[in-house]
Amino acid sequence: MGKIDILKIARIAQEQKKINPSIIDATIGMFYNDERKLIIPMVEEAFHQLNVFETFKYGATDGGKIFEDNVISWVLDEKLELLKEKYLITGLSTPGGSGALSLIFNSYGKPGEKVLVSDLRWRYDYFIKSAKMDVHEHRLFLNGAFDLVDLEKQLTMLSKNQKRIIFVLNDPCHNPTGYQLTDFEWMGLIDVLNKFSQNEIILAYDIAYFDYNPLGFKEARKPFEYLLKLKSHVQVLICFSASKSFAIYGVRLGGLIGLHPTEEGYKYFKKFVVDDALGKWSTAPSVGVGIFNALSTKKDQYIEELNKLTYTLKVRGDIFVEEAKNAQLNIYPYSGGFFVLVHSKDPERDYELLVQKGIYLIPMETGLRIAICGITTNEVYGLAAKIKKIIGESND
Ligand SMILES: Cc1ncc(COP(=O)(O)O)c(C=O)c1O
Numbered sequence: 001m002g003k004i005d006i007l008k009i010a011r012i013a014q015e016q017k018k019i020n021p022s023i024i025d026a027t028i029g030m031f032y033n034d035e036r037k038l039i040i041p042m043v044e045e046a047f048h049q050l051n052v053f054e055t056f057k058y059g060a061t062d063g064g065k066i067f068e069d070n071v072i073s074w075v076l077d078e079k080l081e082l083l084k085e086k087y088l089i090t091g092l093s094t095p096g097g098s099g100a101l102s103l104i105f106n107s108y109g110k111p112g113e114k115v116l117v118s119d120l121r122w123r124y125d126y127f128i129k130s131a132k133m134d135v136h137e138h139r140l141f142l143n144g145a146f147d148l149v150d151l152e153k154q155l156t157m158l159s160k161n162q163k164r165i166i167f168v169l170n171d172p173c174h175n176p177t178g179y180q181l182t183d184f185e186w187m188g189l190i191d192v193l194n195k196f197s198q199n200e201i202i203l204a205y206d207i208a209y210f211d212y213n214p215l216g217f218k219e220a221r222k223p224f225e226y227l228l229k230l231k232s233h234v235q236v237l238i239c240f241s242a243s244k245s246f247a248i249y250g251v252r253l254g255g256l257i258g259l260h261p262t263e264e265g266y267k268y269f270k271k272f273v274v275d276d277a278l279g280k281w282s283t284a285p286s287v288g289v290g291i292f293n294a295l296s297t298k299k300d301q302y303i304e305e306l307n308k309l310t311y312t313l314k315v316r317g318d319i320f321v322e323e324a325k326n327a328q329l330n331i332y333p334y335s336g337g338f339f340v341l342v343h344s345k346d347p348e349r350d351y352e353l354l355v356q357k358g359i360y361l362i363p364m365e366t367g368l369r370i371a372i373c374g375i376t377t378n379e380v381y382g383l384a385a386k387i388k389k390i391i392g393e394s395n396d
Pocket of ligand 1: 029095096097098099122170175206208241
C-alpha cells in the first residue's frame with residue numbers, strides 16, 4: 001500500500017457522492033459525525049477567537065515554549081512525571097504528524113539505509129523515499145496477533161548492515177487495520193528492542209489516532225509506562241497528529257516529542273532536528289499552534305468532546321465487525337480506530353467492482369481499506385454483507 005495516492009481516490013469519491021448521495025465514500029481518514037459534520041464546535045470557536053496579530057506574524061520554528069509545554073503535556077498527560085525521571089524530553093511543532101515523520105527520517109536516517117516498517121502500513125514510503133532511504137518490511141501479523149518473531153528476525157538482519165535502525169510503530173488504531181497491541185505484546189516488543197544494544201534504535205512511535213483509542217484518553221497513555229523499560233540504546237520519537245485529535249486536517253499541525261535517555265540525544269534533537277525543520281518549512285502554521293494552545297487551556301472539556309467522537313467510532317466499528325462475522329467477510333484484526341481492512345486476493349479488481357456498485361474503498365496490497373470514520377453509522381449497517389457479496393471468493 002505504501003505508495004497508493006489515497007487523496008486522489010478520495011477526490012473521485014467525493015465528486016461522485018456530490019452527484020449521488022447514496023454513494024458510500026469510505027476512502028479518507030477524516031472523522032465525520034453522524035450528521036456528516038467534520039468540524040468540532042470547540043475547535044471552530046478557538047479558531048474564530050485567534051489573535052490575528054499573533055497568527056499573521058512569524059512564529060517560532062519549534063512552535064514556541066508554550067506550544068512545547070502544551071504538546072508534551074497533551075500527549076504524555078499523567079505519564080509525564082514518570083517519564084521525566086528517565087528521559088530528557090523535547091517537543092517541536094510540525095506540519096501534521098507527516099512533518100514529524102519526515103523530520104525523523106531526514107534527521108536520523110542516512111541515505112541508502114533502511115527504515116523498518118510493517119508490511120501493512122500507511123504511506124510512510126513517501127517520506128522515507130524523500131529522505132533517500134529505503135523500506136525494509138517486517139510481517140505485522142501471525143495468526144491474528146503481532147508477529148514479534150518476525151520483527152526480531154528483520155531487526156537482526158538490519159542490525160548487521162547498519163548501526164542505527166529507525167523502526168516505525170503505528171499504535172493504537174493502526175492504519176489500515178485498526179489493530180492495537182496488547183499489554184503482553186508491548187512487553188514483548190520492549191524485550192525485542194532491548195536485545196539490540198549494539199545498535200542504536202530510533203522508535204518512531206506514530207500515535208496519529210491515539211486520541212480515538214476506544215479504551216479512552218487516559219488508558220491510551222498507558223503504553224508510555226512500558227517505554228520506561230527501554231534500555232538507553234533506544235530513543236523514542238513520538239509523532240503526534242493534531243489533524244486527527246482536533247479534526248483540523250487541512251490546518252497542518254502536529255508535533256514531534258523526543259524521549260532522550262542521554263544528554264547527547266537531547267542536544268542532537270535541539271540542534272539537528274530543529275535545523276531540519278528550519279530547512280524544510282521554517283515554522284509550522286501559526287493557525288494550528290494558536291488553536292492548539294487555546295484548547296490546551298480547556299483540556300478536560302475538550303476530552304469530553306473527543307469522547308463523543310470516539311464513542312461514535314466505536315459503535316461503527318462494533319457494528320461492522322459483528323456484521324462482517326455474520327456475513328463471513330474476512331477482515332484483519334480490528335480493535336478500534338478510523339479504519340478496517342478487508343482481505344482481498346485482488347484488491348485492484350475488487351476496488352473496481354465495488355466502485356461499480358457505488359462503494360469507494362482504498363485498494364491496498366492485500367486488502368481493501370474501509371474508512372469507517374468517514375461514513376455515518378447508518379451507512380455502516382449492511383455494508384459488510386454488501387462487500388462480501390460483491391468481492392466473493394477473493395475474500396476467502
Ligand atoms: C498512520 C498515520 N500517521 C500519520 C498521519 C499523519 O497525518 P497528518 O500529517 O495529517 O497529521 C496519518 C494521516 O493519515 C496516518 O494515517
